Amino acid sequence: MIEGARWxxxxxxxxxxxxxxxxxxxxxYWMVVTxxxxxxELYRPWMAPNYTPxxxxxxxxxxxxxxxxxxxxxxxxxxxxxxxxxxxxISLFCGLLAGYALxxxxxxxxxxxxxxxxxxxxxxxxxxxxxxxxxxxxxxLGDTPWALILTYPTFLIPFCTWLLMGYFKAIPRExxxxxxxxxxxxxxxxxxxxxxxxxxxxxxxxxxxxxxxWNEFIYALVFxxxxxxxTVSVGVTxxxxxxxxxxxGSLMAxxxxxxxxxxxxxSFFVEYYVAGITGSVKG
Amino acid sequence: xxxxxxxxxxxxxxxxxxxxxxxxxxxxxNERWFAFLLLLPTAVLLGLFMAYPFIEGVLLAxxxxxxxxxxxxxxxxxxxxxxxDSIFRVAVWxxxxxTAVTTVFKLALGLWLALxxxxxxRGKALTRAFVLLPFIIPTVLSTFAWKWxxxxxxxxxxxxxxxxxxxxxxxxxxxxxxxxxxxxxxxxIWRGVPFYAISLLxxxxxxxxxxxxxAAIDGARTWQRFRYITWPLLLxxxxxxxxxxxxxxxxDFQLVYILTGGGPANATQLFATYAYQIGVGTxxxxxxxxxxxxxxxxxxxxxxxxxxxxxxxxIH
Numbered sequence: 001m002i003e004g005a006r007w008x009x010x011x012x013x014x015x016x017x018x019x020x021x022x023x024x025x026x027x028x029y030w031m032v033v034t035x036x037x038x039x040x041e042l043y044r045p046w047m048a049p050n051y052t053p054x055x056x057x058x059x060x061x062x063x064x065x066x067x068x069x070x071x072x073x074x075x076x077x078x079x080x081x082x083x084x085x086x087x088x089x090i091s092l093f094c095g096l097l098a099g100y101a102l103x104x105x106x107x108x109x110x111x112x113x114x115x116x117x118x119x120x121x122x123x124x125x126x127x128x129x130x131x132x133x134x135x136x137x138x139x140x141l142g143d144t145p146w147a148l149i150l151t152y153p154t155f156l157i158p159f160c161t162w163l164l165m166g167y168f169k170a171i172p173r174e175x176x177x178x179x180x181x182x183x184x185x186x187x188x189x190x191x192x193x194x195x196x197x198x199x200x201x202x203x204x205x206x207x208x209x210x211x212x213x214w215n216e217f218i219y220a221l222v223f224x225x226x227x228x229x230x231t232v233s234v235g236v237t238x239x240x241x242x243x244x245x246x247x248x249g250s251l252m253a254x255x256x257x258x259x260x261x262x263x264x265x266x267s268f269f270v271e272y273y274v275a276g277i278t279g280s281v282k283g
Numbered sequence: 284x285x286x287x288x289x290x291x292x293x294x295x296x297x298x299x300x301x302x303x304x305x306x307x308x309x310x311x312x313n314e315r316w317f318a319f320l321l322l323l324p325t326a327v328l329l330g331l332f333m334a335y336p337f338i339e340g341v342l343l344a345x346x347x348x349x350x351x352x353x354x355x356x357x358x359x360x361x362x363x364x365x366x367x368d369s370i371f372r373v374a375v376w377x378x379x380x381x382t383a384v385t386t387v388f389k390l391a392l393g394l395w396l397a398l399x400x401x402x403x404x405r406g407k408a409l410t411r412a413f414v415l416l417p418f419i420i421p422t423v424l425s426t427f428a429w430k431w432x433x434x435x436x437x438x439x440x441x442x443x444x445x446x447x448x449x450x451x452x453x454x455x456x457x458x459x460x461x462x463x464x465x466x467x468x469x470x471x472i473w474r475g476v477p478f479y480a481i482s483l484l485x486x487x488x489x490x491x492x493x494x495x496x497x498a499a500i501d502g503a504r505t506w507q508r509f510r511y512i513t514w515p516l517l518l519x520x521x522x523x524x525x526x527x528x529x530x531x532x533x534x535d536f537q538l539v540y541i542l543t544g545g546g547p548a549n550a551t552q553l554f555a556t557y558a559y560q561i562g563v564g565t566x567x568x569x570x571x572x573x574x575x576x577x578x579x580x581x582x583x584x585x586x587x588x589x590x591x592x593x594x595x596x597x598i599h
Contacts, residue, residue, distance in 0.1 A: 020392075024413075027417075027429055027473070028428070054439075094325040097322070101322050107319070120333055122589075123333065126554070128575070129558075129562075131340035133563070135336055135339060154333045157329065161325065186314075215421040217540075218536050222563055234423075258421060259425075266419050273415075274411075274415070274485070277478065277482060278485035
């Protein structure tokens with residue numbers, strides 16, 4: 001708690017917190033302003049006397065219109081959505097089963113397998129993208145959404161497994177044993193008793209996995225080549241920057257619209273999302 | 284009561300032990316087989332797209348493969364070439380600086396923000412939700428906003444600093460070799476602080492406030508309470524957050540790729556961007572794979588430290 005005079009609360013609390021919030025949010029504000037700013041104002045040097053940085057008096061939707069009409073942006077959004085959704089579904093399926101096995105069943109090497117999953121969780125995508133690109137080509141998956149749908153789970157499954165293991169461990173064993181006594185098979189006990197109790201964990205893992213897939217960049221950059229296959233991040237990067245020419249208005253419009261799905265999901269499920277982050281750290 | 288429940292468990296055991304069910308169910312009732320089947324999909328996917336690429340990566344790094352040319356075994360030649368490669372040395376140094384500096388700042392600012400958010404104030408939930416935005420918005424997209432803010436001719440940052448009287452001429456944030464790494468570091472800190480803050484806030488909330496209150500009654504000042512109570516209790520969470528973040532930062536790619544592409548004159552080249560430039564840009568797969576793989580010993584060391592630390596905490 002901050003005690004003492006009112007000025008202390010201002011200096012040690014209100015002021016720093018305000019600065020943090022402004023600093024962290026300003027780039028998004030800048031995205032919005034740039035999106036609706038007409039080109040004539042956009043390309044006015046900051047030294048110019050009539051440079052109006054924080055506001056525009058002639059808002060325009062031209063950049064958004066260009067983005068949706070003249071580029072494949074909506075296609076990229078659909079691609080990203082489709083890829084993220086499937087990669088998340090696959091990862092949740094695998095993570096649920098593996099997490100259950102590792103946290104509730106006794107079998108040889110259970111401990112070392114758990115550690116192994118944890119280590120794969122820490123492998124960054126940049127370590128493997130070159131050989132993986134080769135393998136994708138050999139499997140004839142290059143330039144198809146499947147190149148991403150099948151590779152994203154490599155970083156999502158370890159995360160989902162790890163997070164769900166935490167939730168499964170917290171569910172009392174008696175709950176399952178009761179069902180077994182009543183004649184449920186192992187499968188039924190897992191599916192009808194344990195999984196429903198772990199729904200908050202499943203939601204957290206799913207939301208987190210979805211946003212991670214939506215944000216992924218290097219695999220999408222390397223594995224996809226034709227414009228109509230690209231994801232939002234890669235499409236915006238490669239199609240709205242031509243050589244040295246940046247289409248800043250449309251670029252910012254793309255950044256803004258491309259962020260909205262994650263921002264929406266996030267805003268509906270903040271608590272689950274935060275639980276996902278903290279769960280992943282607690283390990 | 285007790286006798287009853289023991290009897291119930293016994294009868295249940297004998298019931299489970301002799302189920303009259305089909306062969307599939309019988310296999311699923313075996314704990315080991317069941318575990319095996321549950322782990323199978325994960326093992327297949329991770330094997331195909333993680334273990335196999337890793338082996339393939341090692342083989343590639345030991346070959347002179349190029350795009351479209353399978354290449355032949357050349358031993359450690361690629362790694363030997365890296366030792367004499369001045370750009371590689373710059374990339375290693377940049378990666379170390381980038382990781383060290385951003386980690387110190389992310390931890391300091393993240394902890395500060397976490398302590399602020401741990402106070403009671405109106406609009407706390409909303410503030411916390413907004414503060415996390417830099418972490419959840421796709422990095423590539425928010426980095427473009429920064430690139431635009433750093434544009435020397437149209438920079439809003441330059442305008443602000445100029446009108447505050449801090450600078451007199453324009454600053455070339457990304458094209459000045461001395462400043463480019465600083466600019467990249469600023470963006471990385473901006474992106475990383477929310478993750479630190481939210482994770483540390485979760486750690487702070489598990490600390491019993493009565494401890495600090497008791498210390499306050501005993502006359503401990505704010506700083507002392509932080510130094511001797513909050514910080515030691517927060518240390519386990521802090522360690523894990525730092526190690527996670529170190530791995531991510533060390534292997535970072537997208538931020539630098541968008542902002543500078545490793546330039547100007549390799550001033551911001553990192554392991555990953557250099558591997559991309561050589562492996563994908565130039566098509567020298569063997570050389571590129573070797574650069575990527577050179578990250579591995581460092582990452583392994585970080586993971587080992589983390590595992591040892593977690594084990595130590597579990598024992599205590």
